[in-house]
Amino acid sequence: MVSQIPGALAFLCLLPLTLMPMSLAMTSLYEDYGWQADSYATGQHFYSRSAVCVPIPEDLRLCHNVGYRDMRLPNLLEHESMQEVRQQAGAWVPLLAKRCHPDTQLLLCSLFAPVCLDRPIYPCRSLCEAVRNSCVPVMESFGFPWPEMLRCDKFPLDNDLCITAQAAGGTPSESPETKKCPPCDNEQTMESVTEHFCASEFALKMKIKQVKQEGSDRIIMANPRKQKIVKRGSLRRKQFRRLKLHLKNGNGCPCPQLDDTSGNFLIMGRKLDEQFLLTSIHRLEKKSAQLKNIVKKLRRHKCTAFHSTFEG
Template sequence: AGNSKDLVLSLSFFSLLHLLLIVSAADEYDYYSWQSDNFHSGRFYTKQPQCLEIPADLRLCYNVGYKKMRLPNLLDHESLPEVKQQAGSWVPLLAKRCHADTQVFLCSLFAPVCLDRPIYPCRSLCEAVRDSCAPVMETYGFPWPEMLNCDKFPMDNDLCIPMQYSDNPATQPPVPKPCPPCDNELKAENIMEHYCASDFVLKMKIKEVKKDKGDRKLIAAQKKKKVLKHGILRKKDLKKLTLYIKNGANCPCSQLDSLGANFLIMGRKVDQQLLLMSIHKWDKKSKELKFAIKYMKSNQCPTYHSVFQ
């Protein structure tokens, strides 16, 4: 029962990566106001700006390092329910660890720190996060959205939120990063968040793995597949099932080193292609997997906007 309660509280898609701003308290953070009429002038709200506690169920930003946010936020969301719905779809990106400043950047827009004037992220911060995270999003079939167009944000010589972590090549690990769908712990929470974000979920065997241009192609074995979530899959999709890891021709995927076992496969259908979102070997002894499968049968997923949109 305790596990179930914890999982319910944590379900807003993939979660992980508790990234803090470099702060000890909001009042001590070195933010500076800048003239808002230099940027997005003429903004009109039906409500006066107000300061609110960042609620625990706003998981994208609850642990960002300050406790109060400004509403309306910098994406024109005027109510907390709207912020939660829109921000919930971005939690997956934190789990992918595509850039150390992902949370700082997103929360500066979804839950801006409460000051007398809005402080926008610097363009360089946006560009750094975009350049690292857009390829990961593309793996799942999502483009970098127009609302995060970096040209909208102020140059670094304006007063804005800068990068907190600069890339240092000397500290980069020498090993290549795993393909995003393969880079997931076998934890009930992770499984359920992928389950809720996926169009379909299957227990199946893989016959063959091939490179297809820049992608990796997974060809399903003809043996019977167990459908755990049918979604938009059609019968003909199941008969000749082929999945793709987009831009995944050369990245490591340890799960695919041996193809003898059953796999837990989760994916989305994008432009007539079935894209892999998550893959785990089906470990019968795993308590985490057993708990997740049991949860799938007895609980509904939260209602969220499309992931990364």
């Protein structure tokens, strides 16, 4: 039971994960047990299959640089294979780039790639709430609610045996007036563009016909005669010809790419109910070969599986 965890371990839980001794993470095998997800708040813990320590692979980008080398498997979200962990964790990598809270990686990796100790250590409820409160506006701009698997009341109240928030305050440094709209705030690197490409339902190279306002959203109308589909998803060709993209809450944040709507754009998005949401936008400058080369590679790129950004 939890009360039997040694006092030294309880002290470790109060430290940032990056300060935990590597020797704890390098033990090759623990015969310990995972708590079931629905028992956090009640204290009525019961145990499932045994867990082992495995190295965090380099291609698990969400947690590869988290500060320790090995993780428990199954993890605390009951993912039993590394393939499943990769697929589910990959959808959350774009959220880190949005910098919505400095403890986002700490929260997610405590669940996707928990550190190997002699008992599972869950995030404290206050850590979950701090990240949730800062990141929900970003997630909503992509059409996603805070997921059920991260419902904060599932996690324990702050105590010596859970992972506490490490960031002071945890509020974004930029004001809402100057912070870019999330789909407009992306790095123009192969890694970043590919992550958004695999987490989006469709992608196309296109010219913009018109940008207008509709409620709190900014609406981007595609020029149907100037399109090249890079990723079709479930959309039919006639849907691309009438494409009307919603930049959610785009009237309240800047999107520099739309300051000049001439030229070509790499647009990514997803369908939510009857709307098409913009998830990423890149301006294809005439003199820049970088994005042109990325677009060519995307046409040949095979995503491991379709997964929606920030879903889990």
